[in-house]
Amino acid sequence: MNVGEEGATGGMDELNDQMLIRRQKLEDWRDEGIDPYGHRYERTHVARDILNAFDELEGEIVSIAGRITAKRGHGKASFADLLDGSGTIQLFIRINTVGEELYTQYQRLDLGDVIGVVGSVFRTRQGEISVEIHEFSLLSKALRPLPEKWHGLKDVDLRYRMRYLDLIANPQVRDVFIARSRIIQGIREFLLKRGYLEVETPMLNVIPGGANARPFVTHHNALDMDLYMRIAPELYLKRLLVGGLEKVFEIGKNFRNEGISTKHNPEYTSVEVYEAYGDANTMMALTEELFAYLAELICGTTRVEFQGNIIDLAPPWPRLTMLDAIKQYAGVDLRGLDDQEAVRVAKERGMEMPAGAGKAQAINEFFDNFVEPNLTGPVFITEHPVEISPLAKRKADDPTVTERFEPFIVGWEMGNGFTELNDPIDQKERFQEQVEQRKAGDDEAHMMDEDYIIALEHGMPPAGGLGVGIDRLVMLLTDSPSIRDVLLFPHMRPRSE
């Protein structure tokens, strides 16, 4: 049995009393020659139109449609609430106006039924803008009851598995997903306006690249070969830079075969942006402007409230190198230390360092443990060690670190960007190091991508690149503490037994 057959549902083969009664009503409609699953319905207005333009519409005949979410009967007159895509409006019906037959049919309607209504706009004694029903059509008979009207649907398991009920019962949930849509639209408009070209690259990869992550494996039957779901679009997008598409971006899903948490879902949405002849600084400026633009768009201000804290996204954001950040938050200066010394200091501070670990790993550990949680931000963390940045260009005056940056806000890494490595020989060596790490058991290390090296060998212009996790951005701008709150259908284990 799966959830579609239990929980809010009560089972396919076990109909509870309410479901039996609704099925009986379905037959009653059919017996009267009425198809309880109607067809197209011409609407003149949605609920919000009527509420907004009452002065012009008072006394007018309108046609609306939606789901009945409440009924308040008074004998020979009744009220109901009708929920459509724009909101809720009250319905009113009187036996004097519609006659006994239609009134009886109205009384048979259940909460959850979808109806179309033709009626007149008026305001009740209590002052509520309403539509008095002249006639109505049953458009869809609901065979299962709605969640409770006052407390809504609270069970998080049901909210995620049966998101449609969540959307009906909890209006603020709808607002989050409307905001999500506007954010993605905002990103697209922001980039298009600046001359970036939107492209699509493969999600089925022969070699997954562009990130350190375990991929999902799938299989192509006709070719009889395994393929990987992409973990990032990066290497394809940079091939486009080689091809002369100088400013490109892609919005889409990435798939990572990793743990699930309040900040991680196996499939998530990112935007990646590349600009030829730019560098990390170009992309940091772009990031600041983009985030500030989106905050204004969604929140009306760059001062965004997240879980009680105010975060000001107005540019410019401070920049802090990884080593300076560690010095500041951990009180340890790793600058000038060699591998052995750095590892020793890390161990002294209680971090586990695997055999063969060097300064780069020590820096990474210090950063994760002491720095990251403190980065309320916004702040750009820069100059990551070259070992953990295999696609980023080395800093001109220090080849041990890269021209890389990560925007941090509320302690989360919101993205990643750098001056792109366009030296094919250096890139090949970096891949080779990754392959060694893979052999040593790191299944998140990169694979060798010869085809990508060949592309670089044709000459890729110097460029800046940026990736932003859109889900986390939506969390930030909608004050949502869990990634599941911004994914319509977050990944859930199937219900067994």
Next chain:
RNA sequence: GAGCCAUUAGCUCAGUCGGUAGAGCACCGGACUUUUAAUCCGGGCGCCCGGGGUUCGAAUCCCCGAUGGCUCACCA
């Protein structure tokens, strides 16, 4: 993967010391022609997450499992 917590009616939740199941909403019957968590009268809901065990007796105690949440780990 580990720890903690949760799972009882369609939904939201109570359930005492282990004595065999309750409330509100929803539903059903009745009253009510401007209510809005409508109101009033009457009614019955159930695989107490699943499986074992202890016990005369288990929603309750013990063990195993499932799903979810949080924290940590993993992970950008």
